Amino acid sequence: MKHRTFFWFILPTLSAMVLFIALPIVSVFIQSLFIQHEQVIVVSESCGPFGCTPTTSVDTEATERLREEKPLGRFNGLATYGNRSHLAFAEVGEAWRSSDSLGGFVDAVMDLPFYKALIFTLSYTFVVTPLVIVLGLAIAVGVNKLPSLIKGPSIFVSLLPFLVTPLVGSLILFWMVDGDGIIGASLQLLFNDPSLSVKASTPLMWIMLMVYGVWHTLPFSFITFYAGLQTVPKDILEAAQIDGASKWQSMMLVVVPHLMPLVSFVTLMLLMDNFRVFEPIVSFNAQAHATSLSWFIYNDLREAGNPLYASAGATSMLTILGVVILLTPVLIRTWRDFNRKAH
Amino acid sequence: MATTRDTRLTPLAIVSYGAVALWLIIAAFPFFWTFWGSFKVQADFFSKADWTYAVYGVNTIRETGGSFTGQGYEGAWVQEEFWKNAINSTVVVFFTVTISLTFGTLGGYALARSGFRYAFWILFAALVFRAMPHITLVSGYLLPFFEWNIWGIKPTTIIVLVAINQPFTLWMLHSFFLNIPKDMDESAMVDGCTRFQAFRYVIIPVMWPGVITTGLFSFLLAYNDFAVTAMLLSEENETIIPAINSFLGSDQVEGSIMFAVAAVVSVTAPLLVLVLFFQRQIVSGLTAGAVKG
Incomplete structure (x- = not known):
């Protein structure tokens, strides 16, 4: 294809991506360097019968004007990145010096909003991803053995948790584990503890969010592995059987290696999606116990009437940095694979 | 056996x-x-x-x-006027799917037929863009959109959703077009068609299975989106998913939670129908990138 034709074909999609994905990243970075204007303070003397007292008041009009003229705020450099709501160098240093045990240090760091979000996001990603891969493979093998009459319906049922809107899916689960919902109430009965509630306990909330994560993404890995199982060469399986391999052995030594490329594909997709975990935290109303990086940004932008662009920008940049670090190994591999294919 | x-x-x-x-x-x-x-x-x-x-x-x-x-x-549909949100969603989803498929087929076709190195770099960039959490992009839109006075209206949200959708659409249609033999459009060009005519008369008639599969996923992305629609739409343009979230936020009158439950069921029903009719396409779409990759 000629360069010219290629250009015209790719123009719409490329301009959409540059305008609404690449430029916003630049815009986010610029926003993160600025900080909101301080309010314009006027000091005036108010004199009453008992003498004069200086009073300070906010000149709303002047503040408004300043905001209008320079919506970005004033230049702040990289200071937002280091403040208490983000990397909090001062507070982390202080916690390191003052706490005498590792546990105390971790507790202190968990009180900082950014680290709280970061730690939950990472735990969520690295608990849910491997669980989903292992369970997905197990269920794919199981379904593959089913008589073909039940295969279709069971794939239909399996697809539902994955395709349902994340916000809606997590609400459905949340209503069931709520103190008054069927699972929540049964658990209270089972443990004979009427105060047992997901809403009131941090560990339970973490577990529930991760259970939701597994429930929601398991179908994706299951379907992918199921499709992969259809391509396992029959003759190799038979050869393994003749050589005396047990079912378990041929599973581990023939099928799993055959599926390895799929595992890396699924891992890539799951890492991307789990790292942006957001909707379940909104649905579960979990912010007191667990927040994620995405939720943290959402919360800053939601600040009624007065979005904290600088803070959201800084968190966004740190999140993007996290995504890039997470994906580097996979991206390098994709690049190598492509080069190998090209030559 | x-x-x-x-x-x-x-x-x-x-x-x-x-x-x-x-x-x-x-x-x-x-x-x-x-x-x-x-x-x-x-x-x-x-x-x-x-x-x-x-x-x-x-x-x-x-x-x-x-x-x-x-x-x-x-309560949900009549009292809280959920039907308005349903109409908003229909408009947003319809235009998002149509526009992103149009952009995606053109781009995906070009990427599949170009052997140059920059085609790979575009795909690579798309993969990185695919990984960006949507809310980080939203935090980049908000201030400029307020300044240009285009915040809150549907067209803005539609084009944003189209853009967010592009990386995935490009990858999927690119791998789909790779499976259509090159000889087909090339022989048309030997017969005197321009590249665009070859695309129009030879490729478009055979591309529908791939486009439908990709369209299903574009539909799901637009229909299920919460981060973008919740932040970029004003109240009267709100789509169904942020509307459900507002049901929960409003004061907890006895029974109002049941509005949300009913709305949740109403939102899930179309998805159920979708899976019922397009199960095969969805399964093949999920695995398209993987099995061939």
Whole structure:
């Protein structure tokens, strides 16, 4: 294809991506360097019968004007990145010096909003991803053995948790584990503890969010592995059987290696999606116990009437940095694979 | 052919059947339960006293006379005017899918037919863009959109959703076009077509299976989106998913939570129909990138 034709074909999609994905990243970075204007303070003397007292008041009009003229705020450099709501160098240093045990240090760091979000996001990603891969493979093998009459319906049922809107899916689960919902109430009965509630306990909330994560993404890995199982060469399986391999052995030594490329594909997709975990935290109303990086940004932008662009920008940049670090190994591999294919 | 070895019930087989059965229950039961419960009153669906209330609807019978009630649906669709949100969603989803498929087929075709190195770099960039959490992009839009006074209207949201959708659409259609033999359009060009004519008369007639599969996923992305629509749409343009979230946020009047339950069921129903009709395409789409990759 000629360069010219290629250009015209790719123009719409490329301009959409540059305008609404690449430029916003630049815009986010610029926003993160600025900080909101301080309010314009006027000091005036108010004199009453008992003498004069200086009073300070906010000149709303002047503040408004300043905001209008320079919506970005004033230049702040990289200071937002280091403040208490983000990397909090001062507070982390202080916690390191003052706490005498590792546990105390971790507790202190968990009180900082950014680290709280970061730690939950990472735990969520690295608990849910491997669980989903292992369970997905197990269920794919199981379904593959089913008589073909039940295969279709069971794939239909399996697809539902994955395709349902994340916000809606997590609400459905949340209503069931709520103190008054069927699972929540049964658990209270089972443990004979009427105060047992997901809403009131941090560990339970973490577990529930991760259970939701597994429930929601398991179908994706299951379907992918199921499709992969259809391509396992029959003759190799038979050869393994003749050589005396047990079912378990041929599973581990023939099928799993055959599926390895799929595992890396699924891992890539799951890492991307789990790292942006957001909707379940909104649905579960979990912010007191667990927040994620995405939720943290959402919360800053939601600040009624007065979005904290600088803070959201800084968190966004740190999140993007996290995504890039997470994906580097996979991206390098994709690049190598492509080069190998090209030559 | 199934041999005795395949059908014999070994302990391993029993465990794996058990796991599959358990998974199917876990996958389906929440939907069934919520659907059933959406026809009850709050005191039944969220019953602290006895979970069987939700099954038999004891309080529902006491409050409404029948064991099923449409109160939740009436409250959501009529009282809270959920139908307005449904119309907004229809508009946003329709235009997002149409535009992103148009952009995506053109781009995907070009990428599949160009052997130059920059084609790879575009795909690579698209993969990185695919990984960006949507809310980080939204935090970049908000301030400029306010400044240009285009915040809150549907066209802005549509074009943003189209852009967010592009990386995935490009990858999918690119791998789909790779499977259409090059000879087809090239022979058309030998016969005197321009590249665009070859695309129009030779490729478009055969591309529909791939476009439909990709369209399903574009639909899901636009329909399911919360981060973008919640932040970029004003109240009168709100789509269904942020609307459900606002149901929850509004004051917790007795029974208003049942509006949300009814809305949730209403939102899930079209997805169910979609899976019912397009199961094959969805499965092939999920695995398209993987199996060939």
